[in-house]
Amino acid sequence: MDTVIVLFNRDLRVHDHPALASACERARAVIPLFVLDETVPAGRRRGFLLQCLADLRANLRARDGELFVRRGDVVTEAMRLACRTGAEAIFASADVTLLAGRRQQRLSRERIAYQLFPGATVVPPGTLKPSGGGDHYRVFTPYWRAWSRHERRSVLAPPRHVPTPPDLAAGRLPTPARPEPMPGGESAARDRARQWIHRALPGYADGHDDLAGDHTSRLSPYLRFGCLSPLELALLAAGGQDFVRQLCWRDFYHQVTHAFPAINRTDYRPRGHRWRDDETALQAWRAGMTGLPIVDAGMRQLLTEGWMHNRARLIVAAYLVKLLKIDWRAGARHFFDHLLDGDVANNSGNWQWVAGTGNDTRPNRAFNPLRQAKRFDPAGEYVRRHVPELADLPTTHIHQPWRLPAPPGDYPRPII
Ligand SMILES: Cc1cc2nc3c(=O)[nH]c(=O)nc-3n(C[C@H](O)[C@H](O)[C@H](O)COP(=O)(O)OP(=O)(O)OC[C@H]3O[C@@H](n4cnc5c(N)ncnc54)[C@H](O)[C@@H]3O)c2cc1C
Secondary structure, three states: OOEEEEEOOOOOOOOOOHHHHHHHHHOOEEEEEEEEOOOOOOHHHHHHHHHHHHHHHHHHHOOOOOOEEEEOOHHHHHHHHHHHHOOOEEEEEOOOOHHHHHHHHHHHHOOOEEEEEOOOOOOOOOOOOOOOOOOOOOOHHHHHHHHHHOOOOOOOOOOOOOOOOOOOOOOOOOOOOOOOOOOOOHHHHHHHHHHHHHHOHHHHHHHOOOOOOOOOOOOHHHHHOOOOOHHHHHHHOOOOHHHHHHHHHHHHHHHHHHHOHHHHOOOOOOOOOOOOOOHHHHHHHHHOOOOOHHHHHHHHHHHHHOOOOHHHHHHHHHHHHHHOOOOHHHHHHHHHHHOOOOOHHHHHHHHHHHHOOOOOOOOOOOOOHHHHHHHHOOOOHHHHHHOHHHOOOOHHHHHOHHHOOOOOOOOOOOOO
16 A cells, blocks of 8 residues: 555554554555544543643654644544545544544545554454344443453554655644643553552552552543553453453443443433432532532542542442432533543443443442442541541541531531
8 A cells, every 4th residue: 555544533552553553564654643623522631632642743753753633623634634645545443432433434435445443442342242142242240251251462562663754744733731630641651551550450459449548540541542552451460350350341331332322322221210400419519519528529539630539430420310319411421521531431331330221230229428438438538638628527527427516618518
């Protein structure tokens, strides 16, 4: 082949990138392209994304290449560049959301060869099918069994040389407006993954639910933008079954979304819920002002860090849907706006799991936030860290806010 465009999206890396590796092997000229589409809401993630792109550009330049950046509609811009350069093909990593599906469909109708590659998950969505029939797994445990046995493709080395055409304008990359709580990009991701696996993986099985201990990897924003290959990470962490199982949950929700792309809008398993419309309670929840310390701590961690511990996500989500009886879509939207790792499959899949409309085999599971607080934040440390008004309170009051004679400062009494 003469010229191939590699269209990046949420696969912002050079290691183990099947589309990029294949283009570099097969084409005389390769054009790595990212199109910034400002009409797609990026929420809190914009700055992180721009850092990922700057790092990708540096990594491509270190291999004699370039990252070409354009602005506008992805398909229009990719085709404009293809016409200008006479590119014969567009290579991209396959993705599962409704938006990605539409983009993929539009590109496949254009007069250019369009090829999709794996890389977004450990096992490509749609590969594993339950023996009893159906196009995807609806329950996690059998999926985990099949996933663990499934033969994996080999991890690919980054290309040594990316032969980009010399006479093409690279395009300006905006600089992030503010510093991010976590540095974006493949280089930071690989450093963090290596260090975390070496230092903390052995303690993950026992510690990952300890809210104050913060023993999880915090690799989710990097996985979200594809700065890390999930396959490579699963191999690097192969000794830590509990951690690898979490990567399998990620694959699981991706294969559900592949089969049910409306997952962020429509109940996967409708159960006839009648949700309450309560804007005041919803606003209190969003602001971390419900008067329930463990819920407020999680919600404030989200607002300040753009990230929240998984156990806290479960607690605040269950509080919204099971106790306030507010529609999971309102919660998912708020998470999606604020999470650096906010992605459709994981976010909506987990929200539907908590709401009982998703893949939980026990949809009516009870979830008591105070019991959760006592178990996973026994000394109240996580609450004190994120709700400064409560920093001087004894743990009994943190766990039993109703007992407080008067809440300190502007901290509210429990709204329910
Ligand atoms: C209501 C709710 C909403 C969520 N929204 C998102 C989201 O938008 N994006 C997102 O990446 N995760 C989401 N999760 C899953 C999980 O909370 C985060 O992936 C995890 O907290 C990220 O932190 P970590 O990287 O330290 O995780 P670790 O414990 O170190 O796990 C490693 C990786 O495994 C994957 N993973 C872990 N737990 C889950 C899970 N339950 N479902 C799917 N993948 C998982 C993530 O990619 C994570 O980075 C949500 C969970 C809940 C309950």
